[in-house]
Amino acid sequence: MITVTAASGNLGRLVVEDLLQRGVPAGQIVAAVRNPAKAADLADRGVQVREADYTRPETLAAAFAGTDKLLLISSSEVGQRQAQHKNVVQAAVDAGVAQIAYTSALNADTSGTKLAEEHRITEALIRESGLPYVFLRNGWYIENNTENLATAFQFGTIAGSAGDGRISGATRADLAAAAAAVLTTDGHDGNVYELGGTPFTMTEFAAEVAAQSGKPVAYQNLPADAYTQMLLGAGLPAPLAALLVDSDLGISRGELFTTSTDLERLIGRSSTPLTDAVATAVKTA
Numbered sequence: 001m002i003t004v005t006a007a008s009g010n011l012g013r014l015v016v017e018d019l020l021q022r023g024v025p026a027g028q029i030v031a032a033v034r035n036p037a038k039a040a041d042l043a044d045r046g047v048q049v050r051e052a053d054y055t056r057p058e059t060l061a062a063a064f065a066g067t068d069k070l071l072l073i074s075s076s077e078v079g080q081r082q083a084q085h086k087n088v089v090q091a092a093v094d095a096g097v098a099q100i101a102y103t104s105a106l107n108a109d110t111s112g113t114k115l116a117e118e119h120r121i122t123e124a125l126i127r128e129s130g131l132p133y134v135f136l137r138n139g140w141y142i143e144n145n146t147e148n149l150a151t152a153f154q155f156g157t158i159a160g161s162a163g164d165g166r167i168s169g170a171t172r173a174d175l176a177a178a179a180a181a182v183l184t185t186d187g188h189d190g191n192v193y194e195l196g197g198t199p200f201t202m203t204e205f206a207a208e209v210a211a212q213s214g215k216p217v218a219y220q221n222l223p224a225d226a227y228t229q230m231l232l233g234a235g236l237p238a239p240l241a242a243l244l245v246d247s248d249l250g251i252s253r254g255e256l257f258t259t260s261t262d263l264e265r266l267i268g269r270s271s272t273p274l275t276d277a278v279a280t281a282v283k284t285a
C-alpha cells in the first residue's frame with residue numbers, strides 16, 4: 001500500500017495519477033487528505049481516500065494503517081511545518097511504515113533561505129526517527145513563474161531580486177513522476193535526490209516569455225528593499241513578501257541551482273525544458 005499525503009494539492013494529485021498510470025491498483029493507493037470531500041473524484045476511481053490533517057495526529061494514525069510506503073508531501077502552511085511534519089513522522093513510526101519519502105527542497109542542507117529551514121529540520125526528524133527514508137529535494141517549480149504571466153503582460157516586466165542566479169527549475173509533473181518512480185521501485189532507502197531541471201536565469205525566463213508571446217516582457221532586478229516595497233504596494237501580506245524576497249536572494253546566491261542529474265535518471269527521460277513549460281503557460285495566460 002502506498003500512501004500519499006496532501007493528495008488534494010497540485011503535486012499530490014499528479015503523484016496519484018502517475019501511480020495509477022504505472023499500474024498500481026487504485027485500491028492499493030491511499031490519498032491522505034485534510035479534506036476528503038476535495039478528493040471525491042479519486043474515491044470514485046477506487047483510490048482509498050482517508051482523512052489526514054497534519055495538525056490532528058488522531059487522523060494520521062488511521063490514515064497510515066497498513067501503509068508500506070509513505071510519501072510525505074510537505075505542508076503548504078509555512079511556519080507551521082515543523083510541528084505538522086513531526087506529527088506525521090511520529091504517526092509513520094507508530095504505523096510501522098516500511099519507508100517514508102519526503103518532498104524536501106533543493107540543497108536543503110546548505111541553502112540559507114527561510115523556506116529551506118523547515119525542510120532541513122524535517123529531514124533531521126526523519127533521520128532521527130529510524131525509519132528507512134528517501135529525500136526528494138524538489139527544485140523550484142517552473143510554475144512559480146509561469147502562473148504569473150498575466151501580471152508580466154500587464155506591466156511588461158517581471159520584477160525580483162534574483163539577480164543572475166541560475167534556477168534549476170522543474171515542472172510539478174516531472175517532480176511528481178520522480179516521486180512515483182521512487183514509490184514503485186526498490187533501492188532508494190537512504191538516498192537523497194537533488195531534483196532540478198535545465199537551469200535558467202530570470203532574464204532568460206522573461207526573454208522566453210517575450211519570444212513566445214510576442215509581447216514585450218523583460219526582467220527587472222531590484223535591490224531587496226525596493227522589491228519588498230513593490231510587493232507590499234501590490235497588497236501582499238508582509239510575511240509573504242519577506243518570504244518571496246528571501247527566496248529570490250537565495251536564487252541570486254545560487255542556492256536553487258544544481259548540477260545533479262537525479263531528476264532525469266529517476267524519470268528516465270529529459271526533464272521538461274523551460275521552452276515547453278512557457279509554451280504551455282503562454283497558451284493559457
Ligand SMILES: NC(=O)c1ccc[n+]([C@@H]2O[C@H](COP(=O)([O-])OP(=O)(O)OC[C@H]3O[C@@H](n4cnc5c(N)ncnc54)[C@H](OP(=O)(O)O)[C@@H]3O)[C@@H](O)[C@H]2O)c1
Nearest residue numbers: 006008009010011012034053054055074075076139140141
Ligand atoms: N518547489 C517549489 O517551488 C514549491 C513551491 C510551492 C510549494 N512547495 C511545497 O511543495 C508542497 C506541494 O506543492 P503543491 O504544489 O502540491 O502545493 P499545493 O497545491 O498548495 O497543495 C498543498 C497541499 O498541502 C495540504 N495541506 C496544507 N496544510 C495541511 C494540513 N494541516 N494537513 C494536511 N494537509 C495539508 C493542502 O491540503 P488542502 O487541499 O486541504 O488545502 C494541499 O493538499 C507544498 O505544500 C509546499 O510545501 C514547493
